[in-house]
Amino acid sequence: DTAVSQTPKYLVTQMGNDKSIKCEQNLGHDTMYWYKQDSKKFLKIMFSYNNKELIINETVPNRFSPKSPDKAHLNLHINSLELGDSAVYFCASSQAGVPGLEQYFGPGTRLTVL
């Protein structure tokens, strides 16, 4: 009965590999997000999807490709991983159209690129 879930929680991989992180929400929200928390602890938006449509793409390298098969899922695929991709990635969801509405976050996926 977790509201926003992510898998895996931890991911350790070598440079150059391709990896995916999955996210699912059971809140019935129509908008989902990916945030990245880097070593400086900033939480920065990467992407948002509304009803499976890409809305926000915050100048993220095109090695990062989000995919939303349906409203409840937003996956993040990363090609050719680099050392600088090491971070914690958070998925979130909310209902669009309501100013100031909180977003619900998943537990995060800690990605370590060696």
Added chain:
Amino acid sequence: DQQVKQNSPSLSVQEGRISILNCDYTNSMFDYFLWYKKYPAEGPTFLISISSIKDKNEDGRFTVFLNKSAKHLSLHIVPSQPGDSAVYFCAASVGGGSNYKLTFGKGTLLTVNP
């Protein structure tokens, strides 16, 4: 171009006393401000928010004050409890359409000592 700043990386208070966490912003278009709390290895969870048309919002032990002219807000926790020990993020948003997103500060680590 940090639009939301939390200049204190950490704060330590005694149990039962008041905790005051501060946040400054630069973008005058922000119309909602939110506080999130984050425990280690978990995602941020929503705590309290305030609209830019208000100067105070209270929810139990938590009160947020907004000073629009100074572009400053603060979160007051009274009385502080050891379970409040966490990282607190200030976030801000503009509007509520499908491109709604949160802009976060770096966070302040609050430690409440028994």
